[in-house]
Amino acid sequence: MKVRIIDWRAVAGWRWDVPDDEVCGICRAAFDACCPSCKIPGDDCPLIWGECTHVFHMHCLLKWLGADNSQQQCPMDRRPWVTAT
Protein backbone atom coordinates (compact mmCIF):
# COMPACT_ATOMS: atom_id res chain seq x y z
CA MET A 1 0.00 0.00 0.00
CA LYS A 2 1.31 3.39 -0.87
CA VAL A 3 0.66 6.27 1.45
CA ARG A 4 0.90 9.80 0.22
CA ILE A 5 1.14 12.50 2.82
CA ILE A 6 -1.03 15.39 1.82
CA ASP A 7 -0.76 17.49 4.90
CA TRP A 8 0.92 17.30 8.29
CA ARG A 9 1.05 19.42 11.38
CA ALA A 10 3.96 19.41 13.81
CA VAL A 11 3.27 19.59 17.49
CA ALA A 12 6.05 20.13 20.01
CA GLY A 13 6.09 20.05 23.78
CA TRP A 14 8.74 21.26 26.16
CA ARG A 15 9.76 20.74 29.73
CA TRP A 16 12.67 21.63 31.95
CA ASP A 17 15.40 19.05 32.33
CA VAL A 18 14.54 18.05 35.91
CA PRO A 19 12.97 14.92 37.44
CA ASP A 20 9.24 14.67 36.83
CA ASP A 21 7.86 14.96 40.32
CA GLU A 22 10.18 17.60 41.71
CA VAL A 23 8.92 20.97 42.86
CA CYS A 24 10.70 24.23 43.57
CA GLY A 25 11.67 24.11 47.25
CA ILE A 26 10.81 27.76 47.74
CA CYS A 27 7.31 28.08 46.27
CA ARG A 28 6.53 24.32 46.14
CA ALA A 29 5.08 24.69 42.66
CA ALA A 30 6.16 22.28 39.91
CA PHE A 31 9.27 23.30 37.98
CA ASP A 32 7.28 23.04 34.76
CA ALA A 33 4.79 25.52 36.17
CA CYS A 34 5.99 29.05 36.82
CA CYS A 35 6.88 30.85 40.02
CA PRO A 36 3.95 32.45 41.91
CA SER A 37 4.73 35.90 40.52
CA CYS A 38 4.48 34.81 36.87
CA LYS A 39 1.51 33.71 34.82
CA ILE A 40 2.99 31.74 31.92
CA PRO A 41 5.64 29.02 32.28
CA GLY A 42 8.53 29.02 29.85
CA ASP A 43 11.55 31.13 29.03
CA ASP A 44 10.11 34.12 30.89
CA CYS A 45 10.22 32.19 34.16
CA PRO A 46 13.35 30.05 33.90
CA LEU A 47 15.04 27.74 36.36
CA ILE A 48 18.41 28.37 37.94
CA TRP A 49 20.92 25.70 38.94
CA GLY A 50 23.53 26.14 41.65
CA GLU A 51 26.94 24.52 41.68
CA CYS A 52 25.61 22.57 44.64
CA THR A 53 23.18 20.98 42.07
CA HIS A 54 20.07 22.45 43.71
CA VAL A 55 17.45 23.92 41.39
CA PHE A 56 14.84 26.65 41.91
CA HIS A 57 12.65 28.95 39.88
CA MET A 58 15.02 31.80 39.14
CA HIS A 59 12.57 34.41 40.45
CA CYS A 60 12.08 32.50 43.72
CA LEU A 61 15.83 32.17 44.31
CA LEU A 62 16.63 35.79 43.44
CA LYS A 63 13.98 36.97 45.87
CA TRP A 64 15.57 34.85 48.59
CA LEU A 65 19.11 36.00 47.79
CA GLY A 66 17.85 39.58 47.93
CA ALA A 67 16.67 39.12 51.53
CA ASP A 68 19.09 40.10 54.32
CA ASN A 69 18.64 36.87 56.22
CA SER A 70 19.65 34.71 53.24
CA GLN A 71 23.35 35.56 53.61
CA GLN A 72 23.63 34.59 49.94
CA GLN A 73 23.32 30.93 50.85
CA CYS A 74 21.57 28.11 49.03
CA PRO A 75 18.22 27.54 50.83
CA MET A 76 18.83 23.78 50.77
CA ASP A 77 22.36 23.33 52.08
CA ARG A 78 23.45 26.80 53.31
CA ARG A 79 26.54 26.79 51.18
CA PRO A 80 27.31 30.09 49.46
CA TRP A 81 25.15 30.23 46.34
CA VAL A 82 27.14 29.92 43.12
CA THR A 83 25.13 29.74 39.93
CA ALA A 84 26.22 26.79 37.77
CA THR A 85 27.35 27.71 34.31
Place this chain on the structure above:
Amino acid sequence: MLKIWNQKKSEVEAQRLKPKGSPSRIRLQKDLGELVPSDDTDIQFPNPSDQTTFNVVYRPPTGFYTGGEFRFTFEVSENFPHEPPKVLCTQTIYHPNIDTEGHVCLNVLREDWKPVLNIQSVIFGLQMLFVEPNPEDPLNKDAAKLMIDDRQRFGRMVAETMCGQTRSNVAYSNVLDMKNPANKGRTLRNGHSYY
Protein backbone atom coordinates in the same frame (compact mmCIF):
# COMPACT_ATOMS: atom_id res chain seq x y z
CA MET B 1 -0.64 26.40 13.67
CA LEU B 2 -3.80 28.36 14.34
CA LYS B 3 -4.96 25.55 16.59
CA ILE B 4 -1.83 25.83 18.74
CA TRP B 5 -2.34 29.53 19.14
CA ASN B 6 -5.97 29.07 20.09
CA GLN B 7 -4.97 26.43 22.61
CA LYS B 8 -2.35 28.70 24.11
CA LYS B 9 -4.87 31.50 24.29
CA SER B 10 -7.37 29.37 26.14
CA GLU B 11 -4.64 28.23 28.54
CA VAL B 12 -3.74 31.81 29.29
CA GLU B 13 -7.41 32.58 29.76
CA ALA B 14 -7.78 29.67 32.17
CA GLN B 15 -4.77 30.86 34.18
CA ARG B 16 -6.24 34.33 34.36
CA LEU B 17 -9.65 33.11 35.52
CA LYS B 18 -8.23 30.81 38.17
CA PRO B 19 -8.36 32.68 41.49
CA LYS B 20 -4.73 33.31 42.35
CA GLY B 21 -3.97 34.44 45.86
CA SER B 22 -0.71 36.06 46.80
CA PRO B 23 2.39 33.85 46.53
CA SER B 24 2.61 33.62 50.31
CA ARG B 25 -0.99 32.41 50.63
CA ILE B 26 -0.51 29.81 47.92
CA ARG B 27 2.59 28.49 49.59
CA LEU B 28 0.95 28.55 53.05
CA GLN B 29 -2.01 26.59 51.73
CA LYS B 30 0.35 23.90 50.43
CA ASP B 31 2.15 23.76 53.78
CA LEU B 32 -1.11 23.42 55.69
CA GLY B 33 -2.32 20.72 53.32
CA GLU B 34 0.86 18.72 53.91
CA LEU B 35 0.76 18.83 57.72
CA VAL B 36 1.07 15.38 59.24
CA PRO B 37 -1.94 14.81 61.54
CA SER B 38 -0.88 13.84 65.03
CA ASP B 39 -2.74 12.97 68.23
CA ASP B 40 -0.62 15.27 70.37
CA THR B 41 -0.87 18.38 68.16
CA ASP B 42 -3.96 20.38 67.15
CA ILE B 43 -4.17 23.21 64.62
CA GLN B 44 -7.03 25.68 65.11
CA PHE B 45 -8.19 28.51 62.87
CA PRO B 46 -9.95 31.15 65.00
CA ASN B 47 -11.05 32.91 61.82
CA PRO B 48 -11.72 30.29 59.11
CA SER B 49 -11.57 32.87 56.33
CA ASP B 50 -8.04 33.89 57.33
CA GLN B 51 -5.47 31.12 57.17
CA THR B 52 -2.54 33.41 57.97
CA THR B 53 -3.25 33.38 61.72
CA PHE B 54 -3.72 30.09 63.50
CA ASN B 55 -3.12 28.35 66.81
CA VAL B 56 -1.05 25.28 67.46
CA VAL B 57 -1.74 23.26 70.61
CA TYR B 58 0.85 20.70 71.67
CA ARG B 59 0.63 18.04 74.38
CA PRO B 60 4.13 16.63 74.93
CA PRO B 61 4.03 12.82 75.24
CA THR B 62 7.34 12.60 77.15
CA GLY B 63 9.75 14.74 79.11
CA PHE B 64 9.45 17.37 81.82
CA TYR B 65 6.33 18.88 80.27
CA THR B 66 4.19 15.72 79.99
CA GLY B 67 0.60 16.38 81.00
CA GLY B 68 0.68 19.98 79.84
CA GLU B 69 -1.12 21.56 76.92
CA PHE B 70 0.88 24.35 75.31
CA ARG B 71 -0.66 26.97 73.05
CA PHE B 72 1.02 29.02 70.35
CA THR B 73 -0.15 31.57 67.83
CA PHE B 74 1.36 31.51 64.35
CA GLU B 75 1.29 34.58 62.14
CA VAL B 76 2.32 34.19 58.54
CA SER B 77 3.34 37.38 56.76
CA GLU B 78 3.06 38.33 53.08
CA ASN B 79 6.79 37.59 52.82
CA PHE B 80 6.41 33.93 53.68
CA PRO B 81 8.34 31.71 52.90
CA HIS B 82 11.14 34.26 52.64
CA GLU B 83 10.43 35.19 56.24
CA PRO B 84 9.59 32.65 58.97
CA PRO B 85 6.16 32.70 60.65
CA LYS B 86 5.93 34.69 63.87
CA VAL B 87 5.32 32.33 66.76
CA LEU B 88 4.29 33.27 70.31
CA CYS B 89 3.38 31.14 73.30
CA THR B 90 0.10 32.52 74.69
CA GLN B 91 0.67 31.13 78.20
CA THR B 92 3.09 32.14 80.93
CA ILE B 93 5.33 29.12 81.28
CA TYR B 94 8.65 28.19 82.88
CA HIS B 95 10.91 27.02 80.07
CA PRO B 96 14.61 27.64 79.27
CA ASN B 97 13.84 28.61 75.67
CA ILE B 98 10.56 30.52 76.16
CA ASP B 99 10.39 33.70 78.24
CA THR B 100 7.43 34.57 80.45
CA GLU B 101 6.15 36.91 77.73
CA GLY B 102 5.85 33.99 75.34
CA HIS B 103 8.77 34.72 73.02
CA VAL B 104 10.20 31.51 71.66
CA CYS B 105 13.90 30.95 71.05
CA LEU B 106 14.11 28.43 68.26
CA ASN B 107 16.80 28.45 65.58
CA VAL B 108 14.45 27.85 62.64
CA LEU B 109 12.35 30.84 63.70
CA ARG B 110 15.37 33.15 63.46
CA GLU B 111 18.85 32.71 62.07
CA ASP B 112 18.34 29.23 60.64
CA TRP B 113 15.12 29.91 58.75
CA LYS B 114 15.25 29.18 55.03
CA PRO B 115 12.38 29.12 52.55
CA VAL B 116 12.61 25.38 51.91
CA LEU B 117 11.43 24.85 55.49
CA ASN B 118 7.69 24.79 56.09
CA ILE B 119 5.10 25.11 58.84
CA GLN B 120 5.66 21.47 59.73
CA SER B 121 9.37 22.12 60.34
CA VAL B 122 8.49 24.87 62.81
CA ILE B 123 6.00 22.60 64.60
CA PHE B 124 8.66 19.87 64.81
CA GLY B 125 11.02 22.44 66.31
CA LEU B 126 8.46 23.45 68.95
CA GLN B 127 7.80 19.81 69.83
CA MET B 128 11.55 19.24 70.27
CA LEU B 129 11.75 22.17 72.70
CA PHE B 130 9.32 20.42 75.04
CA VAL B 131 10.70 16.93 74.68
CA GLU B 132 14.23 18.22 75.34
CA PRO B 133 14.70 21.91 76.25
CA ASN B 134 18.02 23.37 75.18
CA PRO B 135 19.65 25.21 78.13
CA GLU B 136 22.68 26.12 75.99
CA ASP B 137 20.64 28.73 74.11
CA PRO B 138 18.37 30.23 76.78
CA LEU B 139 15.77 32.98 76.84
CA ASN B 140 14.89 32.31 80.48
CA LYS B 141 18.40 32.21 81.92
CA ASP B 142 17.33 31.18 85.44
CA ALA B 143 15.42 28.19 84.08
CA ALA B 144 18.37 27.20 81.89
CA LYS B 145 20.82 27.46 84.78
CA LEU B 146 18.62 25.37 87.05
CA MET B 147 18.20 22.74 84.33
CA ILE B 148 21.99 22.45 83.97
CA ASP B 149 22.76 22.58 87.72
CA ASP B 150 19.99 20.40 89.13
CA ARG B 151 17.72 18.54 86.72
CA GLN B 152 15.59 17.16 89.56
CA ARG B 153 14.81 20.55 91.03
CA PHE B 154 14.21 21.88 87.54
CA GLY B 155 11.68 19.09 86.95
CA ARG B 156 9.87 19.95 90.17
CA MET B 157 9.81 23.63 89.27
CA VAL B 158 8.32 22.80 85.85
CA ALA B 159 5.67 20.57 87.45
CA GLU B 160 4.71 23.25 89.99
CA THR B 161 4.52 26.12 87.51
CA MET B 162 2.46 23.98 85.13
CA CYS B 163 -0.23 23.83 87.85
CA GLY B 164 -0.50 27.61 87.77
CA GLN B 165 1.58 28.44 90.83
CA THR B 166 3.35 31.74 91.42
CA ARG B 167 7.16 31.71 91.69
CA SER B 168 9.43 34.75 92.10
CA ASN B 169 6.44 37.05 91.55
CA VAL B 170 5.55 35.41 88.24
CA ALA B 171 2.04 33.99 88.08
CA TYR B 172 2.37 31.01 85.78
CA SER B 173 -0.53 29.74 83.69
CA ASN B 174 -2.22 26.51 84.58
CA VAL B 175 -1.42 24.48 81.48
CA LEU B 176 -2.57 21.05 82.67
CA ASP B 177 -4.43 19.06 80.05
CA MET B 178 -7.69 18.05 81.78
CA LYS B 179 -8.12 15.05 79.51
CA ASN B 180 -4.76 13.51 80.34
CA PRO B 181 -5.11 10.73 82.95
CA ALA B 182 -1.51 11.45 84.03
CA ASN B 183 -2.85 14.58 85.71
CA LYS B 184 -5.02 12.64 88.13
CA GLY B 185 -4.16 13.93 91.59
CA ARG B 186 -2.26 16.97 90.41
CA THR B 187 -3.57 20.08 92.08
CA LEU B 188 -4.59 23.44 90.75
CA ARG B 189 -3.60 26.77 92.27
CA ASN B 190 -6.84 26.87 94.26
CA GLY B 191 -6.06 23.53 95.88
CA HIS B 192 -8.77 21.56 94.10
CA SER B 193 -7.62 18.40 92.41
CA TYR B 194 -8.98 16.84 89.26
CA TYR B 195 -11.34 13.81 89.48
